[in-house]
Amino acid sequence: MRTVIVVGASLSGLYAARELRAQGFDGRLVVVGDEPHRPYDRPPLSKDFLTGRSGEDRLALGDTEELAELDAEWLLGTRARGLDTRDRTVLLDDGRTISGDGVVIATGASARRLPGPALAGVHTLRTLDDARALRAELTAGARRVVVIGGGFIGAETASSCAGLGHDVTVVEAAPLPLVPQLGPEMAALCAALHRRGGVDLVTGTGVAALRGRGAVTGVELSDGRLLPAEVVIVGIGAVPNTGWLAGSPLALDDGVLCDDGCATALPQVVAVGDVARVGGTRAEHWTSATEQPRIAVRNLLAGYTAETLRPLPYFWSDQYGARIQFAGRRLDTDTVRIAEGTVTDGAPGEGGLLALYEREGRTTAVLSVDRPRPFMRARRELGRGAGAMEAVS
Amino acid sequence: MIPVCRLDDLPAGESARVDTMPPIAVFNADGELYAIDDTCTHQDASLSEGWLEGCLVECPLHAASFDLRTGLPTCLPARRAVRTHRVTVDDGVIHVHVAAEEDTAA
Numbered sequence: 001m002r003t004v005i006v007v008g009a010s011l012s013g014l015y016a017a018r019e020l021r022a023q024g025f026d027g028r029l030v031v032v033g034d035e036p037h038r039p040y041d042r043p044p045l046s047k048d049f050l051t052g053r054s055g056e057d058r059l060a061l062g063d064t065e066e067l068a069e070l071d072a073e074w075l076l077g078t079r080a081r082g083l084d085t086r087d088r089t090v091l092l093d094d095g096r097t098i099s100g101d102g103v104v105i106a107t108g109a110s111a112r113r114l115p116g117p118a119l120a121g122v123h124t125l126r127t128l129d130d131a132r133a134l135r136a137e138l139t140a141g142a143r144r145v146v147v148i149g150g151g152f153i154g155a156e157t158a159s160s161c162a163g164l165g166h167d168v169t170v171v172e173a174a175p176l177p178l179v180p181q182l183g184p185e186m187a188a189l190c191a192a193l194h195r196r197g198g199v200d201l202v203t204g205t206g207v208a209a210l211r212g213r214g215a216v217t218g219v220e221l222s223d224g225r226l227l228p229a230e231v232v233i234v235g236i237g238a239v240p241n242t243g244w245l246a247g248s249p250l251a252l253d254d255g256v257l258c259d260d261g262c263a264t265a266l267p268q269v270v271a272v273g274d275v276a277r278v279g280g281t282r283a284e285h286w287t288s289a290t291e292q293p294r295i296a297v298r299n300l301l302a303g304y305t306a307e308t309l310r311p312l313p314y315f316w317s318d319q320y321g322a323r324i325q326f327a328g329r330r331l332d333t334d335t336v337r338i339a340e341g342t343v344t345d346g347a348p349g350e351g352g353l354l355a356l357y358e359r360e361g362r363t364t365a366v367l368s369v370d371r372p373r374p375f376m377r378a379r380r381e382l383g384r385g386a387g388a389m390e391a392v393s
Numbered sequence: 394m395i396p397v398c399r400l401d402d403l404p405a406g407e408s409a410r411v412d413t414m415p416p417i418a419v420f421n422a423d424g425e426l427y428a429i430d431d432t433c434t435h436q437d438a439s440l441s442e443g444w445l446e447g448c449l450v451e452c453p454l455h456a457a458s459f460d461l462r463t464g465l466p467t468c469l470p471a472r473r474a475v476r477t478h479r480v481t482v483d484d485g486v487i488h489v490h491v492a493a494e495e496d497t498a499a
Contacts, residue, residue, distance in 0.1 A: 018469075044436070063472065286455070290470065316454060318437075325454075372442040372453035380444070 001101040001268075001301065002027040005090050006072075007080045008106030008241075009033025011041065012273025012289035014061050016104045017070050019297035029072040030098055032090065034107075036077035037128055038067065043286055045131040046156040047318050051163055052135065059128065080107070083248045085266050102300045104293075105245070105256055105264075105271040109238035109284060114148070114207065120215035122232045125157055137231055138164055145169070146219045146229040148207055150177025152317045154235035155194070159319040161233075162197045169200040169227055171219065176203060181315075182326065185336045186355055186367050190324060192347035197320035202227075238284060240275045255282040260308035262296035267303060270296040279310060287314045312383045322348065325372065327379040328365025330357040340374060354378070397487040408450075409487075410441040417478060417489055420461055422448055427461035428478035428489045435471040 004020055006013050009031050017031055033039075040059040048054040062070075075092070082091035089099040111124035123134045134157075137143070143166050147158045150172030162168045170177075178187040194201040202221070210232060211218040219227045240255040250264050251257040255277030262270045262278055273289040276282065288311070295309045314327040334357040341353025352370025356363050356378065363382060368375030395417075398409050403421045410431055411417040418431040418441035427448070431441050438454035445451075449467060451458045457471030464477040479490040 041436075048437070061470075066472075323454075372439070376442075376444050376451075376453050 001025060003098075003100035004029055004102040004104065004300070005088075005098055005100040006031045006104040006106055007083075007090060008104075008108055008273065008275070009035070009037075009039050009074065009076060010106065010108050010273070010289075011039065011061065011286065012108070012293055013104070013106035014039040015290050015293035016106055016272055016297055017072050018062075019293045020104075020301075021070055023297055023301055025297075025301060027101075029070065030100065031072050031074050032078055032080050032092065032098075033074070033076045034079040035127060035129070038062070038074070038076070040128055042126070045128065046125055046153055047160060049131055050125075050135055050138070050157065050160040052139070056128070080244050083245055083250070083269075085248050085250070085269065088268060102268045103270075104296060104300065105269065105275060106273050106293075107241040107244070107275045109240045109274040111234070112237045112239050114210065114234055114236070116210060119210055119212050119232075121212070121230055122210060122216050122234065124234050125153055126238065134231075134233065138166065142166055143230045144228055145231045145233065146171060146227050147233045147235060148219065149235035149237070150174075150191070150194075150201065150203070151235060151237065152178075152181075152315075152319075154233070155190075155319045156317060157233050157235060158194065158199050159197050161231075162199050162320075166231075168198075169202060169229075170194060171205065171207060171221065171227070172201065172203045173206040174203065177201075182367060183330060183332060183334070183336060183357070188346065189343060189348055189353075189369075192345070193320045193322055196347055199320075238274065240277075240282065242275060253277065259305055260310060261299045261305035262292050263299045263305045268300060270300045272296045279308075283313060285313065285315045287311070312379065314379065322352070322369050323372070325368045325375050325379075326365065327375075328357065328363070328382050330365040331359065334359045334364050340371060341369070394481075394488045394490050397489055400482050400485050400487055403487060406445055408441040408443075408445065410439060411489060413489075413491060416441075417491065418450075419480060419487060419489060420445055420450065422461060426480040426482070426487060428480045429459065429461060429464050430475040430478075432475075433457055433459075433471060434466070434473040434475055440475070 039061040079093040081093045111126040145161045145166045145168045147154045147170045150170050158168050158170045206222040208220045208222045242252045256271040258278045260279040272292040274284045291311050299305050316325045339354050339356050342349035348369040354371045354374050355367045357365040366378040409419045416431040419428045433452040435457045442453045443450040448461045449458050458467045464474040478492045481488050
C-alpha cells in the first residue's frame with residue numbers, strides 16, 4: 001500500500017494514523033479534517049474546559065514532535081464531500097481529489113439540532129468551537145440556562161453551568177434520563193445527582209419551541225410551560241457523519257456498516273469511531289474510538305478481516321462532583337444489586353456505590369459511582385468472562 | 394519528609410494516597426515501595442485507585458499505564474511522566490521525600 005487516506009482528524013482518526021505507522025505502513029499518509037484544529041480530546045469540553053479549570057493546551061492529542069514523527073499530510077479545515085470507491089478517491093469540498101490504496105473513514109458524528117431558525121444564545125456542545133462559544137457566553141455573568149436533554153452531555157454541561165453559578169434547568173423528554181444506558185433503578189439514582197447540584201430536572205415533557213427574536217428568551221415546553229432562558233444548550237444526541245458517502249456503494253444505516261473487524265464490504269475501506277457501526281453496534285464512546293483503530297488498520301493492511309474485536313463497552317461521566325463509570329452489556333431483564341455503598345435520599349450516598357447487573361447468576365455489567373478500584377476489578381473480570389464466552393460460542 | 398502510614402498498614406498490592414499538593418500515591422509492589430504523583434497526566438484520575446501489576450499501575454479511568462520506578466507512561470493515552478518520589482521506612486513508618494519540580498523525569 002502506497003497511500004492511505006484517513007478521513008477525520010479527531011480521536012479515532014489520529015489513533016488510526018498512529019496505528020498505520022506503528023504497524024509498519026511507511027507510505028504517503030493523508031489526514032483530512034473538516035475542523036481547522038489539530039486533533040483534540042473532546043471529553044473535557046463539557047467539564048474542565050467549560051468551567052475554565054483547564055485551557056486548550058490540555059486538549060491537544062499528540063504534541064508537535066509526535067505529529068512530526070507521524071509524517072502525515074494534514075488537510076485541516078477541509079471537508080470531504082464524496083468517495084469514489086472504484087479508485088478510492090476522496091473528493092474534497094475545495095475541489096481537490098486525493099486517490100489512495102486504502103481509506104479509513106473516521107468522520108465522527110455531529111450534534112443533533114432543533115429545527116427552526118438559529119437564535120443567539122442557543123448552543124450545541126460537540127466541537128472545540130462550540131465549547132469556546134459557550135464558555136464565552138457563560139463567563140459574561142449569571143444567566144438562566146436551560147439544557148435540553150438529560151443524557152451525559154446534558155448532565156455534564158448542566159453540572160458545569162451550575163458550578164459556574166448559573167441558574168440551570170434540565171429538560172428531558174423521557175420520564176427519566178439515562179434509562180437506555182443504565183436501566184431504570186440506576187438511572188433514577190444518577191438523576192438524583194441533579195438535585196444535589198442545585199439543578200432543576202424537568203422530565204416527561206418535550207420542547208415545543210424556542211422563544212425569542214434574534215436571541216433566545218425562553219423554552220416553551222410541550223405541556224405549555226415556559227422556561228425563561230438567556231442560554232439554551234441542546235444536548236439531544238449526535239448523528240453519524242455519513243452524508244458525504246451518499247451515492248457510494250457503502251452500506252449506510254445509522255453509521256457505516258462494518259463487520260466485527262471494522263471492515264466495510266469494500267476492500268481497503270475501513271471505518272472507526274462514532275461513525276462506524278461495527279458488528280451491528282455504533283458506540284459513541286471514547287474507548288471504542290481508541291480501541292477500534294488497531295484492528296481496523298490491521299485488517300486494512302492485510303486486505304481482509306484478519307482480526308475482529310468485541311470489546312466490553314465502557315463509558316464514564318463526571319457530573320456534580322461524582323464520577324460515574326459503567327462497563328458491560330446489560331438487558332432490561334437483568335436484576336441490579338448494590339454490592340457496595342449505600343443510597344441516601346434517592347442518590348448515591350457519600351462514598352459512592354458499586355452496582356452489579358446480573359442474569360442467571362452471572363454478572364453482565366457493572367456501574368460505579370466514585371468507587372474506581374472495585375469497578376476496575378469488576379470490569380476486568382467482566383472482560384475475561386466475555387472473552388471466554390466468545391471463545392466457546 | 395512526610396509520614397504516610399505504618400508499613401504494616403500497607404501490605405503488598407496496596408496503595409495509599411497522601412493529600413499533599415499535588416497529592417502523592419504510595420504503592421507496595423510485592424514488597425518494594427514506590428511513590429509517584431497521584432494524578433494521571435492524561436486526565437483527572439487518582440492513580441492510587443489504579444490497578445497495580447508488578448511495577449506498573451494502570452489508571453482507573455482510561456487505562457493509561459505508568460512505570461512506578463521511572464514515572465514514565467508505558468502506553469497511551471498518557472504522554473507525560475508523573476513525578477517520582479523517594480520513599481524510606483523509619484521506625485516502621487513509611488515516609489515520602491517529595492521531589493522538587495525539576496526532578497521530574499522527562
